[in-house]
Each structure stands twice: as C-alpha cells, then as structure tokens.
Amino acid sequence: MPESSKTVRNALTLLNCFTRSRPVLNTSELARQLKLARTSVMRLLVTLESCGYVEKLPAGTGYRIGLRAFEVGTLFLAANPLSFVLLRALDELVANTQCTAYFAILDRDDIVILNYREGTLPIRFIWQVGDRLPCQTTALGKAMLAHMPAEEIDRHIGRQARLRGLTAKSIRTRAALLKEIEKTRERGWGLAREESHAGLTAVGSAILDEAGRPIAAISISCLDYPPNPDRLRKFAAVVQRTARDVSRQIAEYTNYGSAASRGAWAIPPKVS
Numbered sequence: 475m476p477e478s479s480k481t482v483r484n485a486l487t488l489l490n491c492f493t494r495s496r497p498v499l500n501t502s503e504l505a506r507q508l509k510l511a512r513t514s515v516m517r518l519l520v521t522l523e524s525c526g527y528v529e530k531l532p533a534g535t536g537y538r539i540g541l542r543a544f545e546v547g548t549l550f551l552a553a554n555p556l557s558f559v560l561l562r563a564l565d566e567l568v569a570n571t572q573c574t575a576y577f578a579i580l581d582r583d584d585i586v587i588l589n590y591r592e593g594t595l596p597i598r599f600i601w602q603v604g605d606r607l608p609c610q611t612t613a614l615g616k617a618m619l620a621h622m623p624a625e626e627i628d629r630h631i632g633r634q635a636r637l638r639g640l641t642a643k644s645i646r647t648r649a650a651l652l653k654e655i656e657k658t659r660e661r662g663w664g665l666a667r668e669e670s671h672a673g674l675t676a677v678g679s680a681i682l683d684e685a686g687r688p689i690a691a692i693s694i695s696c697l698d699y700p701p702n703p704d705r706l707r708k709f710a711a712v713v714q715r716t717a718r719d720v721s722r723q724i725a726e727y728t729n730y731g732s733a734a735s736r737g738a739w740a741i742p743p744k745v746s
Contacts, residue, residue: 484508484510485518488515488522489527491503491508494602494604497539498537499536499538500537501515503536504519519537522540523540526542527539527540527542527543547604551588556723556727559720559723560588560589560690561577561589563575563716563719563720564577564589566716567692567694567713567716568591568593568594568694570712571593571694571712572593572595572696573593573595573694574592574694575591575593575692575694576614576678576692577690577691578691578693579689579691580609580618580691581606582630583609583610583638585607585609585615585691586605586606587602587607588603588690589603593694593696598695598696598697599673599695599697601670607640607670608638608644610644610645610651611639611640611666611669612669612693613663613665613695614664614676614678614691614693615691616658616664616666616678617678617679617680617691617693618680618690619631619651619655620664620680621680621682621686621688627652631648631651635647635648635649636648639669640671641668641670644670661710662679663677663710664676664678664679664680664693665678665706666678667698673699674696675696675697675706676695678691678693678694679691679692679693679713679714679716679718680717681717681721682721683721683724684724684725691717692713692716693713694709694712
C-alpha cells in the first residue's frame with residue numbers, strides 16, 4: 475500500500491464525521507468518533523478552521539463545515555463538462571412528468587444525490603443534494619445494479635445476508651435484492667415503492683458509458699396514490715428515453731474522450 479499521511483487521513487476523517495443529521499459537532503464528540511485524544515482533535519480543528527474547511531459556531535458550542543469545503547465540493551460537478559447535459563435532462567423530466575427528478579451516482583452501497591429538479595405536483599417530497607440512501611431502497615440504485623455483473627454487485631453491496639433499510643418496505647436481504655435486480659433487468663427500469671420514504675414511489679434508469687457500464691442514474695418520484703401501474707409505465711418510458719439520450723450524448727461528446735469509458739462520476743466499489 476502506498477505511504478500515506480496519518481495527519482491528513484485524520485483531518486479528512488474528521489470532515490467525514492459531519493453529516494446532514496449531525497451538521498454540528500463539538501470537540502468531545504469528534505474525539506469519541508475519531509478515537510483520538512481531545513488535544514489532537516483540537517489541533518486538527520485549528521488547522522482546518524484556518525483554511526476555511528470548518529468554522530466555529532458564534533456561541534462557541536461546536537463546529538460545522540466551512541465555506542471552503544463547500545466550494546471544493548461543488549467542483550465535483552463543475553469540473554465535469556457534461557453536467558449541463560444532466561441538468562437539462564432533469565428539466566425535461568419535470569416538464570414531461572411534473573414529478574421531481576434526480577441525478578445520482580453509486581458510492582459503495584449508497585446512492586448519492588448530485589442534483590435534482592423539484593416537480594410541480596401539489597404533493598412532493600425532496601431528497602437534497604448530498605443525501606445518501608442505501609442503494610437497494612432506490613430506483614436509481616436498482617437501475618445501476620441491474621447493469622452490473624454479479625462480481626461487481628458483490629463489491630458494492632458486499633456478501634452480507636442482511637441489508638440496511640429505511641422503511642418497513644425496504645429490501646432487507648441479499649436474496650430479495652438479487653430477485654429484484656432480475657425483475658429490474660426484465661422491466662428495463664428500476665422501481666422503488668415506499669422503500670426510501672413512506673408514500674414515495676420512484677422509477678429510474680441508468681446512464682451508460684460506451685461499453686454499457688452504468689456511470690450514473692436518473693429518476694423521478696411522486697406520490698403514486700391510488701396506485702396507477704399504467705401511469706408508472708408511462709413515466710418509466712420517459713425516464714428510459716431520457717437516459718438513453720443522455721448516454722448517447724456522453725458517447726458523442728468529443729471533449730469527453732477516454733473519461734467516458736472510465737465513468738466520469740464513477741466511484742470505486744468497496745473491497746469485500
């Protein structure tokens with residue numbers, strides 16, 4: 475394994491302690507999570523604060539992510555020349571379905587929301603940019619997994635029998651997920667019914683590179699009540715058509731070069 479800096483690793487691990495559910499942490503909480511001495515954590519915080527990656531709350535009760543960390547994070551999409559293609563696709567999905575549209579990638583066994591466009595239906599629920607969801611609870615994740623060989627699926631979800639879930643209807647076992655992936659392949663699109671949030675139904679389709687590998691996914695979500703299978707199939711056709719169009723544009727984009735074949739947004743799966 476290449477030599478790495480323990481201090482840099484600790485600093486990055488500290489930043490990873492902040493989550494949407496816990497956006498503010500104090501020194502003692504960080505020390506417990508990092509299993510480091512409080513003095514060591516203080517030194518890390520002083521350095522990160524001086525560089526703008528964390529900031530102390532005015533009342534001095536804790537720390538939160540700083541402006542510089544936000545600026546660096548936005549470069550993930552800004553540095554990709556095809557971000558505008560995906561954003562335009564989301565706008566088209568909203569225009570054609572009125573549903574909220576999402577663009578996401580797969581990071582290990584999580585789907586990470588990179589962008590969205592809010593729908594125009596009177597009742598809607600929004601996942602925010604940066605939200606992470608267990609991949610098997612989403613139409614996005616199922617759509618991407620359906621385009622992967624068995625060994626790659628194993629690298630993403632591991633080989634554990636039990637899986638994380640978010641609702642009572644979430645897929646909780648590996649065996650059930652593999653059956654769902656087969657259904658997704660047969661349908662040609664991912665479906666999630668109240669698996670990530672009560673009342674929320676979503677259909678999704680993968681964005682593929684020139685070799686047919688999934689590098690991202692798009693989806694739409696809505697309150698499908700009362701259930702209307704015909705409407706969902708129509709929505710799925712729109713999402714599939716949009717995904718194919720985006721995949722084609724990625725393949726044709728002359729400035730994309732070899733990055734497309736590697737997966738511009740792809741994050742390496744975890745090693746079992």
